[in-house]
Amino acid sequence: MPGDAIGARGDLRLTRITKSYGDFTAVDDLTLTIPKGSFFALLGPSGCGKTTTLRMVAGLEEPTVGSIHLGDTDITTTRPYQRPINTVFQNYALFPHLTIFENIAFGLRRRGIKDVKEQVDKVLTLVELPHLAERKPTQLSGGQQQRIALARAIVNRPALLLLDEPLGALDLKLRRQMQIELKWIQREVGLTFVHVTHDQEEAMTMADTIAVMNEGKIEQMGTPAHLYDNPQTAFVANFLGQSNLIKGKISGNDGDNLVIDLFGQKISMPKARSHAIDNSLYAGIRPEKFRITRTGSAARGNTLTGGRIEDVSYIGVSTQYVVAMPWGQELMVFEQNDDGVPPFNKGEEVVISWEPDFTFGLRGDEDIEAGTEVSPEEIQE
Amino acid sequence: MSITVPKVRVPYLLLFPGFAFLFTFFILPIFNLAQTSTQSPIVGGDTAQYEQTFAFSNYINAFVENREQFGRSFVYATLATIFALAISYPLAYAIAFKSGKFKNILLVLVVAPFFTSFLLRTIAWKQILGEEGFLVPTLRNLHLLGQQTTITSTSVAVVAGMTYNFLPFMTLPLYASLERIDPRTIEASGDLYANAITTFRRVTLPLSLPGVVAGTLLTFIPAAGDYVNAAILGSPNTKMIGNVIESRYFKIVDYPTAAALSFTLMVAILILVTLYIRKAGTEELV
Numbered sequence: 001m002p003g004d005a006i007g008a009r010g011d012l013r014l015t016r017i018t019k020s021y022g023d024f025t026a027v028d029d030l031t032l033t034i035p036k037g038s039f040f041a042l043l044g045p046s047g048c049g050k051t052t053t054l055r056m057v058a059g060l061e062e063p064t065v066g067s068i069h070l071g072d073t074d075i076t077t078t079r080p081y082q083r084p085i086n087t088v089f090q091n092y093a094l095f096p097h098l099t100i101f102e103n104i105a106f107g108l109r110r111r112g113i114k115d116v117k118e119q120v121d122k123v124l125t126l127v128e129l130p131h132l133a134e135r136k137p138t139q140l141s142g143g144q145q146q147r148i149a150l151a152r153a154i155v156n157r158p159a160l161l162l163l164d165e166p167l168g169a170l171d172l173k174l175r176r177q178m179q180i181e182l183k184w185i186q187r188e189v190g191l192t193f194v195h196v197t198h199d200q201e202e203a204m205t206m207a208d209t210i211a212v213m214n215e216g217k218i219e220q221m222g223t224p225a226h227l228y229d230n231p232q233t234a235f236v237a238n239f240l241g242q243s244n245l246i247k248g249k250i251s252g253n254d255g256d257n258l259v260i261d262l263f264g265q266k267i268s269m270p271k272a273r274s275h276a277i278d279n280s281l282y283a284g285i286r287p288e289k290f291r292i293t294r295t296g297s298a299a300r301g302n303t304l305t306g307g308r309i310e311d312v313s314y315i316g317v318s319t320q321y322v323v324a325m326p327w328g329q330e331l332m333v334f335e336q337n338d339d340g341v342p343p344f345n346k347g348e349e350v351v352i353s354w355e356p357d358f359t360f361g362l363r364g365d366e367d368i369e370a371g372t373e374v375s376p377e378e379i380q381e
Numbered sequence: 382m383s384i385t386v387p388k389v390r391v392p393y394l395l396l397f398p399g400f401a402f403l404f405t406f407f408i409l410p411i412f413n414l415a416q417t418s419t420q421s422p423i424v425g426g427d428t429a430q431y432e433q434t435f436a437f438s439n440y441i442n443a444f445v446e447n448r449e450q451f452g453r454s455f456v457y458a459t460l461a462t463i464f465a466l467a468i469s470y471p472l473a474y475a476i477a478f479k480s481g482k483f484k485n486i487l488l489v490l491v492v493a494p495f496f497t498s499f500l501l502r503t504i505a506w507k508q509i510l511g512e513e514g515f516l517v518p519t520l521r522n523l524h525l526l527g528q529q530t531t532i533t534s535t536s537v538a539v540v541a542g543m544t545y546n547f548l549p550f551m552t553l554p555l556y557a558s559l560e561r562i563d564p565r566t567i568e569a570s571g572d573l574y575a576n577a578i579t580t581f582r583r584v585t586l587p588l589s590l591p592g593v594v595a596g597t598l599l600t601f602i603p604a605a606g607d608y609v610n611a612a613i614l615g616s617p618n619t620k621m622i623g624n625v626i627e628s629r630y631f632k633i634v635d636y637p638t639a640a641a642l643s644f645t646l647m648v649a650i651l652i653l654v655t656l657y658i659r660k661a662g663t664e665e666l667v
Contacts (some may be wrong), residue, residue: 058572059572060568060571060572079576080568080571081571081573081575085572086573087569089565089568090565093563093565095570095588096566097584097590107573107574110575111574
């Protein structure tokens with residue numbers, strides 16, 4: 001019975017969800033479980049289906065195929081107002097005709113709660129804006145409105161709180177601050193948060209689990225560290241931070257390691273970190289994992305010789321190098337400026353080295369540009 | 382050669398044409414009207430010859446004589462406003478939220494009646510509501526209307542005509558204020574446990590209130606002073622104050638009474654509108 005949904009609690013389970021608009025498939029056969037009490041992020045570029053997924057969970061859209069469960073309750077076709085789910089909307093969507101107090105009390109009153117003052121005051125204190133109760137939303141700054149939107153949602157103690165790009169309209173400094181506050185509030189109130197964003201840094205700062213979405217599907221799911229450390233696809237490798245992807249062939253085994261041939265130079269990497277399906281693969285290394293040494297001096301781990309410094313950008317805490325390799329590829333290298341060694345100069349011959357365990361292997365048939373061409377300007381929704 | 386104007390004078394220069402126009406064609410005539418309203422016929426003078434006697438009793442006489450028409454004007458105008466609101470709100474709502482790509486076509490259709498004259502449209506209504514139209518025979522066949530009953534020359538016809546004629550004045554401001562509502566606030570209301578009816582009552586309606594106020598004023602004010610609908614669609618029993626003023630001016634040439642009636646109507650509307658705006662309290666809604 002849909003009327004019972006309001007009391008539903010537990011994990012959120014999306015089972016084989018598809019949402020189509022005519023010929024366009026926004027969400028494609030998506031299956032996902034979000035554990036109760038977690039801070040979960042759906043991360044992806046504009047049009048990847050993350051907002052559509054969120055709207056289906058909120059009840060603002062109905063899936064074309066598939067089912068949504070909250071605990072043991074099927075909420076697939078339950079009306080939004082009958083779901084124990086609240087949303088922090090992208091542009092906050094505060095009610096302009098009501099005071100801040102009445103905005104926050106809205107959900108409580110609709111559920112027939114008469115004495116709302118104590119709860120509203122409490123949540124206003126939580127977001128540190130108790131003095132604004134009698135103001136109208138237009139009299140508040142963007143950051144204040146954002147907190148009120150959050151307060152309006154969490155005062156209802158929903159089983160699930162949905163955040164749709166909640167920090168998108170704030171400036172960088174405020175965004176950083178709110179990221180930390182949101183994380184703190186989530187721990188404080190112990191609700192399940194589902195956060196939709198295109199900002200990888202935001203997702204990594206706040207979420208315990210991130211699902212990276214692309215073209216209506218989940219590319220990979222895991223903790224921020226796991227996604228960064230061992231991406232399974234080129235899209236994830238490029239969308240979360242930067243990656244160097246070098247084309248190679250698996251040429252042999254060495255215990256738990258694979259021997260890889262990269263344009264004639266042999267390197268090794270753990271078998272468990274390869275996602276290749278045949279002999280061809282891309283060896284992936286994050287730019288900060290590389291070390292640069294002058295040709296002739298000793299280098300540990302995997303080495304690639306024949307590099308030449310093409311470009312040097314000194315940015316204080318680190319120096320970024322572009323190193324041209326003999327096979328024509330340019331590799332990105334970030335070196336911490338912590339060893340007193342003067343930076344390398346443009347044109348110097350160098351050796352690049354790294355720990356084999358930092359290597360990740362992608363399928364050889366991947367599009368290595370996937371996820372790179374997405375600039376922050378393009379992904380503003 | 383260029384003319385430089387000190388910056389502080391620019392607003393006044395911009396105001397000047399409008400102000401000059403209003404002064405010549407509104408302020409001066411109003412004074413003239415006020416003057417006329419307290420005049421009396423010259424003793425032994427010709428028809429339409431009046432002199433200033435400060436006869437404020439003109440107001441009392443005019444009002445007492447035409448109480449009925451005053452009352453009728455406000456009742457008809459109120460009814461027309463209510464009917465126009467009842468028809469326009471769903472219409473404006475549908476255009477603002479549900480019309481998709483047809484939005485512009487529908488808006489053009491709303492204002493399309495303005496392409497023909499007010500008078501012609503009202504005469505057309507006489508045909509529609511008349512004995513030879515399709516409506517009356519159909520209603521008679523369905524026994525919804527007595528065989529001898531007519532619609533023209535009744536208050537029903539007058540109110541119907543006024544409702545029709547002022548409909549766009551109601552629809553457009555309503556549409557404008559509904560269209561400005563962020564659809565996300567409506568979604569937010571549903572998200573916060575309000576069903577469709579509660580969402581309408583607590584969010585959509587309050588947010589569209591400026592449009593309701595503007596639309597009702599734009600309908601009520603001209604409707605209260607209207608005489609065309611009553612003249613064409615009504616009978617002597619449905620005379621409104623506008624008809625009285627018209628006949629006093631042009632038929633009886635009783636200028637002081639006509640002027641006094643005009644002033645009384647103006648003040649009455651002003652008072653009603655002020656009370657209404659106070660009550661609706663929309664200053665806080667921008």
